[in-house]
Amino acid sequence: MRYVGVATATGVVMSACTNTIVDPLAGPGGGSTAGARAGDLIELGSGDIGILNYAYALEQAELRFLELVNDRPYAGISQKERQVFLDLRNQEITHREFFKQVLGSYAIPTLTLDYSSVDFNSRRSVLETAKSFADLATAAYNGAGQLLTSATNLTISGNIVSVEARHASIIRELISPGSADFAGDDVIDPVSGLERALLPEQVVPQASRFIKEVLNTSTLPKPMA
Amino acid sequence: MNLQNIISEIEKVDGEVVDRLAHVSRRSMFNMIGRKAAAVAAPTVLASALNKAYGQAAGLNPDIIDVLNFALTLEYLEAEFYNVGLDMPGLITDSAARIAFTQIRKHENAHVAVLKSVLGSAAIAKPAFDFTAKGMFPDIFKNYQTYLTVSQAFEDTGVRAYKGQAPRLMSNDAILTAALQIHSVEARHAAKVRDLRGQKGWITGNQSPGIPPQVYAGDEAVKHLEISALLPGVPYENATEAWDEILTKEEILAIVKPFLA
Numbered sequence: 001m002r003y004v005g006v007a008t009a010t011g012v013v014m015s016a017c018t019n020t021i022v023d024p025l026a027g028p029g030g031g032s033t034a035g036a037r038a039g040d041l042i043e044l045g046s047g048d049i050g051i052l053n054y055a056y057a058l059e060q061a062e063l064r065f066l067e068l069v070n071d072r073p074y075a076g077i078s079q080k081e082r083q084v085f086l087d088l089r090n091q092e093i094t095h096r097e098f099f100k101q102v103l104g105s106y107a108i109p110t111l112t113l114d115y116s117s118v119d120f121n122s123r124r125s126v127l128e129t130a131k132s133f134a135d136l137a138t139a140a141y142n143g144a145g146q147l148l149t150s151a152t153n154l155t156i157s158g159n160i161v162s163v164e165a166r167h168a169s170i171i172r173e174l175i176s177p178g179s180a181d182f183a184g185d186d187v188i189d190p191v192s193g194l195e196r197a198l199l200p201e202q203v204v205p206q207a208s209r210f211i212k213e214v215l216n217t218s219t220l221p222k223p224m225a
Numbered sequence: 226m227n228l229q230n231i232i233s234e235i236e237k238v239d240g241e242v243v244d245r246l247a248h249v250s251r252r253s254m255f256n257m258i259g260r261k262a263a264a265v266a267a268p269t270v271l272a273s274a275l276n277k278a279y280g281q282a283a284g285l286n287p288d289i290i291d292v293l294n295f296a297l298t299l300e301y302l303e304a305e306f307y308n309v310g311l312d313m314p315g316l317i318t319d320s321a322a323r324i325a326f327t328q329i330r331k332h333e334n335a336h337v338a339v340l341k342s343v344l345g346s347a348a349i350a351k352p353a354f355d356f357t358a359k360g361m362f363p364d365i366f367k368n369y370q371t372y373l374t375v376s377q378a379f380e381d382t383g384v385r386a387y388k389g390q391a392p393r394l395m396s397n398d399a400i401l402t403a404a405l406q407i408h409s410v411e412a413r414h415a416a417k418v419r420d421l422r423g424q425k426g427w428i429t430g431n432q433s434p435g436i437p438p439q440v441y442a443g444d445e446a447v448k449h450l451e452i453s454a455l456l457p458g459v460p461y462e463n464a465t466e467a468w469d470e471i472l473t474k475e476e477i478l479a480i481v482k483p484f485l486a
Contacts, residue, residue: 087427091467094454101452142405151392155471156449158388158408162469163427165412170426173417178321180328182420183413193335194406195413224398 036109038212043219045106048153050220051144053108054200055157056099058140061210062133063092064113069130074123081123081174088130088167095160112212127175134168135187135196136206137161142197147221165195199223285347289397292390294349295474296404297340299386301351302484303379304333309356310376313366322369322421326376329414336407343400358483361437373422374435380415381428382440382472382480384408389471412469427466439480444470 036042044053066089073082100107119125141161148154169182188195200217208215285293307330310316317323341348356365356375364371387408394401416426424433431445432438447454447464454464472480 087425087463087466090459090463091427093456093459094464094467097456098449098452098454102450138409142402142409145391145405146398146402151395152450154391154395155388158391158405159449159468159470161405161409162384162388162412162415163467165409166416166426166469169413169416170420173420178324180324182325182417183328183332183410188332188410188413189335190331191335192339193332193410194339194403195409197402197406 036111036213038112040109040213042108042111042213042215044108044215044217046219047221048148048150049103049106051147051200052099052103052153053106054144054204054215054217054220055141055160056096056103056107057111057211057215058137058203058207059092059096059099060111061113061207062137063089063096065115065118065129065133065210066092068115068118068120069126072120074121074126076123084170084174085130091163091167098156113210114212115210117209127171130171131168131175132206134164134171136198136203137164138168139187139196139198140200140203142195143199143203146223147200149221285344285400286396288393289400290344290347292393292404293340293344293400294347295390295477296387296407297337297344297348298352299379299383299477299481300333300336300340302354302481303383304330304337305351305354306356306376306379307333310366310372316366316369316372318369325417325421329376329380329417332410332414336410339403339407343403353486354484355486356484361483370422371435373418377415377418377422377424377433378436378440378480380411380418381433381436382477383411384415384469385440385444385472386474386477387411388469389473389477425466428469429462430465437480439476442472442476446470 042057044050044057066085069085070089073085077085115129118129138161141157141164145154145157148157168187172181172184175181200220204215204217307326311323311326311330317326357363358365358375362371362375365375366372387404391401391404391408394404419426419433428441428444431441431443433441445465446468447461449468454467455461456464
């Protein structure tokens with residue numbers, strides 16, 4: 001097994017206590033262009049960098065799926081559905097590229113993604129996968145906010161998460177038009193009105209069915225016990 | 226703007242926050258909230274866990290109380306808007322729209338209850354509202370299209386409001402997470418209401434028909450931390466849609482002010 005990742009990231013942690021911003025976002029540019037190989041252990045890193053790499057991994061996975069949907073749209077796709085998937089793909093390109101650039105040399109490699117379990121000829125299969133991704137990404141960002149130490153990074157994840165939630169809402173509307181599923185009781189507690197918040201160790205196993213490398217979440221920040 | 230300083234400020238105001246929260250297992254609290262079995266108890270669970278940390282809501286640091294009362298003001302506004310709208314004969318007649326607004330109303334009333342339970346005696350009272358916004362929307366409860374327009378404005382404004390305040394909650398993970406869990410629900414609502422209006426679920430550029438321009442001011446941003454979203458193959462519209470921007474508390478209050486009686 002190869003070990004790939006961000007060996008030096010551990011020492012770079014945002015400090016909330018000084019006026020000096022130790023900014024991983026201004027790290028060396030260029031990013032990692034090297035592709036990983038199936039089976040590699042991907043070290044996400046620690047601190048805010050680890051969380052940003054975790055988000056980068058999810059965005060990579062989501063974007064690849066949307067690229068495939070656009071490349072081979074299912075038979076009978078409606079004009080509206082075509083537009084939605086085009087918008088989603090283009091928007092996710094900006095998310096992925098943001099993380100790649102912001103992480104610079106700390107970025108994990110390009111992941112190997114496998115969507116052979118999705119039937120791209122099936123509207124149902126494609127929409128259900130899209131729904132799972134958007135719901136999962138939203139819950140992931142909701143749970144990751146507390147793990148960040150930098151207000152800047154928290155705001156950035158906030159800029160993105162509501163767009164993921166919009167995607168989830170519209171995809172669910174395409175699946176079940178005219179229903180309450182856009183904000184369904186399966187993802188939003190009907191009594192508290194709070195949406196799911198999932199931690200990395202809950203999210204990664206779900207995303208891993210499409211990711212051929214192994215993401216190591218053990219070095220990521222933990223919520224206070 | 227130096228957001229790092231805000232955290233420092235919070236730590237100065239509430240330096241013992243970490244010690245006090247050490248006595249509460251927030252992980253178990255989130256697990257409970259996340260589980261279906263605990264659905265009934267969720268607001269109580271949240272409030273009681275937070276009260277364990279602080280003894281009582283009055284023990285929350287002033288900055289957090291300020292943010293939560295700001296959020297409560299918006300939730301009062303939304304909850305009453307849907308409570309009145311759904312009960313108004315002849316306003317929302319389409320059955321699919323009624324299903325949508327009934328779900329949205331359920332969440333907004335729940336958000337009011339959650340925020341009030343966390344704030345306890347520090348919670349502000351519900352203000353009196355003028356949904357015509359001093360005459361800006363005179364037929365608000367008579368014209369479904371007007372109602373949809375204002376609903377979209379409220380939901381998209383709510384998204385920007387929570388997003389903008391999140392950094393001020395960083396000293397308290399439980400409250401920050403709860404705020405984020407509300408934030409994404411507002412975004413789902415916004416997308417659905419936009420869809421009902423025949424708009425895209427996401428915000429293109431910085432305007433939408435019939436909506437006061439302040440609601441989308443600055444939302445056309447395509448640069449974040451100096452990184453441009455204008456990439457090969459990505460049209461400008463998509464680059465703006467991909468990123469929802471914050472509004473400050475002052476900007477939000479300026480939008481809300483006409484709706485206060």
